[in-house]
Amino acid sequence: MAELRIQPKKSSPSPWLLVALALLALAAAAYFFLRPDPADERAPAPAATTVAPDSLAAPGSAPASPSSADSASSAAPVASPPPGTNGTGASAQLLQLREPLTQLGDRADLRDDAQVREQRDNFTSATDRLASGDPQASLRPGFVAAANLLLAVQQKAYPQLETDANNLSLQASQLSGRDATPAEQAQNRAYLSKAADLLKAVSEPATPQP
Template identity: 55%
Template sequence: MAEINIQRKKSSPSPWILVVLAALALALGAYFFLRPDPSDEPTPPAPAALPAAPGDTLVAAPAPGAAAEESMAAADLEQAPVTPEELARQAAGNAAAPDYARRGLQMLTATLVDLADRSDFRDPAIREQRDNLTSATTSLNEATPRLRPGFVAAAGLIRAMQQKGYPALETTANELQQLAAQLSGRNSTPAEQQQNQQFLSKAAAAVRTLSEPPVL
């Protein structure tokens, strides 16, 4: 009897495995083809560099108190005219104060310069004395101001104003010129302080008279 060769039929793979493999292949292909190219990404802008400060704009920090001193000096340069009463109070103040003579001369200068612009004082002689005073007091804001030239110039301006209708002020104007010639320009010793106070007190009294209308 002939033998019949019976072979088992090989099972075919599951169709789901093929579907999964096809999906993976598509996903990988899409990833490689559709992913963005790093070279196509915009480069972030570089941070703007701060402009370098020019070498000539670098300044040293001011010393403590320097700003206050500069402000006070600027205010002194722009000192507004004061009233005769304020000038008299300054003259009657503490003559031993370090700033007494300088401050008094500064106030006197501002008041006299303002008076010199009055219509009845617009005279060549008064204008010349006024210019002498402003020139003599330009150093008042320095560390060691020269006071004597300012005192002498102030007395000269008062004398020129006195001659424009103030006969009763002649004696005081002459005394001021004599006192100014005797001043040392300092305010250190008691004698110097007394002389400065005497001059400023007489000058304040003269300014009070000059502030009134002249005798015609």
């Protein structure tokens, strides 16, 4: 009689164990794929620090009062030289004479004179390019026009200043109109000094003619 071999039956895994393993795998996958990236998180904005106005004051000085701050903000702006000038050159000095010379031509006892009025207009036109800050503008037209205006005023009401006015007009015609070399700068300063002196002299009331 043949011998029969009986092998023990292998137990199959529980289906619930397989389900639990599948859920665990899905949960792990969801965690790794859906978790937020730390690099994408915004760093919190730094808190703004407010500096008290008093802390800006120098040590030992009293803090500025609101009234003084208001007065400083409402103060009139300081006049600055026209663009293209350095504030001390011949161009800037000539432009400093522009307002008093035009006001002189508008003076009540002079503005009715056709020659004075014409020379005043010529001087304004000759210095317009300088006033606009044109670096290529020549100084010579302004020098000559200023001298001609002072000469017209002298001829109108100041006969005693005839020599000074004529000399200034001659000096203006000899200037190059540049302010680059030391020689040109010295000549321009000498002219402007004489022009200012003559302007001061004709600014005094005219002596009535006999």
